[in-house]
Amino acid sequence: MTEQHDSYLVFLKRDCPTCVLVEPALRELESAGKILQVWSQDDPEFPGSLTAVGDDRELEQSYHWQVETVPTVIRLRGDKEVERTEGWDRAAWLNLFGTQQLAEDLPGFRPGCGSLSVQPGVAEELALRYGTSSLQARRIEIAELEDPLEACYARGWSDGLPVVPPTELRVIRMLAGTHREPAEIVGLIPPDLQPCSIEKIAINAVMAGCKPEYLPVVIAAVEAALIDEFCMHGLLATTWFSSPMIIVNGPITKAIGMNSGGNALGQGNRANATIGRALQLVIRNVGGGKPGGVDRATLGNPGKYTFCFAEDESEQRWQSVAQQRGFESQQSTVTLFAADGVQGIADQKSREPESLCRSLAASLLGVGHRKFAMLSDAFIVLCPEHLRVFTNAGWSKQQVLDRLFELTTRSGAELINGVDGIAEGMPEFVKDMQLAKFKPNGLNIVCAGGTAGLFSAIVPGWLASGDMGSSPVTKEIV
Amino acid sequence: MDLESRGIPGGYILTEEFREADLAQARALGFSANKVFVEHPIQDRTDAEMALIAERAFAEVVAMIVTPE
Numbered sequence: 001m002t003e004q005h006d007s008y009l010v011f012l013k014r015d016c017p018t019c020v021l022v023e024p025a026l027r028e029l030e031s032a033g034k035i036l037q038v039w040s041q042d043d044p045e046f047p048g049s050l051t052a053v054g055d056d057r058e059l060e061q062s063y064h065w066q067v068e069t070v071p072t073v074i075r076l077r078g079d080k081e082v083e084r085t086e087g088w089d090r091a092a093w094l095n096l097f098g099t100q101q102l103a104e105d106l107p108g109f110r111p112g113c114g115s116l117s118v119q120p121g122v123a124e125e126l127a128l129r130y131g132t133s134s135l136q137a138r139r140i141e142i143a144e145l146e147d148p149l150e151a152c153y154a155r156g157w158s159d160g161l162p163v164v165p166p167t168e169l170r171v172i173r174m175l176a177g178t179h180r181e182p183a184e185i186v187g188l189i190p191p192d193l194q195p196c197s198i199e200k201i202a203i204n205a206v207m208a209g210c211k212p213e214y215l216p217v218v219i220a221a222v223e224a225a226l227i228d229e230f231c232m233h234g235l236l237a238t239t240w241f242s243s244p245m246i247i248v249n250g251p252i253t254k255a256i257g258m259n260s261g262g263n264a265l266g267q268g269n270r271a272n273a274t275i276g277r278a279l280q281l282v283i284r285n286v287g288g289g290k291p292g293g294v295d296r297a298t299l300g301n302p303g304k305y306t307f308c309f310a311e312d313e314s315e316q317r318w319q320s321v322a323q324q325r326g327f328e329s330q331q332s333t334v335t336l337f338a339a340d341g342v343q344g345i346a347d348q349k350s351r352e353p354e355s356l357c358r359s360l361a362a363s364l365l366g367v368g369h370r371k372f373a374m375l376s377d378a379f380i381v382l383c384p385e386h387l388r389v390f391t392n393a394g395w396s397k398q399q400v401l402d403r404l405f406e407l408t409t410r411s412g413a414e415l416i417n418g419v420d421g422i423a424e425g426m427p428e429f430v431k432d433m434q435l436a437k438f439k440p441n442g443l444n445i446v447c448a449g450g451t452a453g454l455f456s457a458i459v460p461g462w463l464a465s466g467d468m469g470s471s472p473v474t475k476e477i478v
Numbered sequence: 479m480d481l482e483s484r485g486i487p488g489g490y491i492l493t494e495e496f497r498e499a500d501l502a503q504a505r506a507l508g509f510s511a512n513k514v515f516v517e518h519p520i521q522d523r524t525d526a527e528m529a530l531i532a533e534r535a536f537a538e539v540v541a542m543i544v545t546p547e
Contacts, residue, residue, distance in 0.1 A: 191507075193507065237503075288506055293502035294499060294502045294503055294506060
């Protein structure tokens with residue numbers, strides 16, 4: 001119930017037609033003795049016909065009162081809010097002001113406009129300026145003449161490319177991309193086994209160049225990397241080439257503009273590039289995993305900067321990687337694979353599945369070493385024109401995988417040490433065995449690529465696969 | 479670390495090439511385990527050569543696991 005000594009806060013901006021519309025109503029209320037404090041977000045001269053108009057161009061009052069729409073009218077008793085209304089709704093205003101009649105010339109209802117205090121990017125800036133920051137990371141002051149980019153290099157935070165300096169404002173904006181609490185610990189990052197909070201992930205996502213909407217994908221990727229089966233610690237320490245490759249599935253890929261098409265494994269897409277990089281920076285900057293330290297790679301591979309892409313799920317007849325791993329098409333997921341670089345496979349002649357399988361199998365035998373068996377896993381990145389060969393013939397993904405498994409199974413006698421004049425190979429005791437190139441489920445297919453070009457790719461994996469090393473892992477993005 | 483916490487003497491053997499990696503890992507974990515370094519490389523050595531390397535390291539390895547801290 002409205003009482004005589006209630007007062008009212010009114011938030012307006014000149015740029016809002018509804019705010020302009022309600023000026024006569026406010027004048028009428030002021031004339032009737034209502035105690036109004038008007039705050040103007042963009043022009044302290046507006047509305048000119050009222051007596052108590054405050055300048056809120058700094059948006060401090062709007063932030064304090066959590067104004068989302070203008071006009072907003074808040075009824076106060078003392079300094080406590082009792083109720084509020086947004087936009088122009090005569091019935092609501094009558095009720096709020098406890099009056100029987102108001103601005104009869106105006107239409108009954110007009111929606112308001114967005115408050116300047118909740119514009120993209122502004123809300124976080126206001127939170128930093130007027131709120132209480134909950135960030136726990138220590139603040140690092142740099143000298144005025146110091147270049148922030150160079151300061152990041154000097155402190156060892158870079159993978160070799162420039163990083164975006166993680167200012168408090170940027171980190172707060174990044175954290176707006178997730179509903180998870182900044183202080184939540186997702187796990188211990190190897191090799192230093194340092195606790196990693198959502199805030200730490202956000203800091204590294206900023207440094208990698210991510211947009212806030214990518215953050216849930218980065219968080220899921222970090223969580224996936226910490227699943228025991230992935231063996232991130234060993235993967236980091238190995239002398240082999242591998243590092244995490246991230247495949248993203250589900251609706252989020254389109255929502256954040258990821259590339260699953262032409263040049264999917266290459267440069268040019270911000271989400272692909274920065275999500276993969278953010279995971280690497282978390283390993284580096286939180287876990288302390290750096291080349292020359294625990295990272296002992298003999299050569300490494302370019303994917304250690306970033307290796308992330310979306311799967312092309314447009315072919316409904318084939319299961320996606322995520323579906324194969326037990327997730328629904330409406331779930332968004334990341335799948336991590338301990339990957340080397342990319343080995344191209346050209347086959348511009350095969351129009352039948354059997355021929356194409358034989359062609360792919362011939363290239364797959366080279367993974368790790370042609371005379372190795374049951375060591376590395378591998379992913380085939382199947383291009384659309386190769387996929388078409390299989391789907392036109394009605395072959396499922398599992399049929400292709402089964403046939404590739406058969407075609408890459410060989411006699412141990414071909415593979416043992418010394419055969420073909422090559423000292424490298426499998427041990428003597430396998431010579432009477434039939435050896436599959438890959439462990440069961442060790443070979444996978446993911447679809448991606450441009451619509452022109454009969455070129456697929458093999459992404460070989462770490463020599464230490466399965467229980468002895470790393471297995472692919474999948475984590476839902478929430 | 480796990481073995482030692484259960485009262486089982488432990489340690490590891492690594493080649494000289496991994497001295498830096500050992501230091502980095504020890505720094506990372508705040509823990510320097512017992513270890514014996516042997517010559518590098520070992521991956522392309524014959525069984526006979528490996529046996530020789532093992533023989534040379536044997537006394538040090540035994541000492542590593544029987545010497546009280």
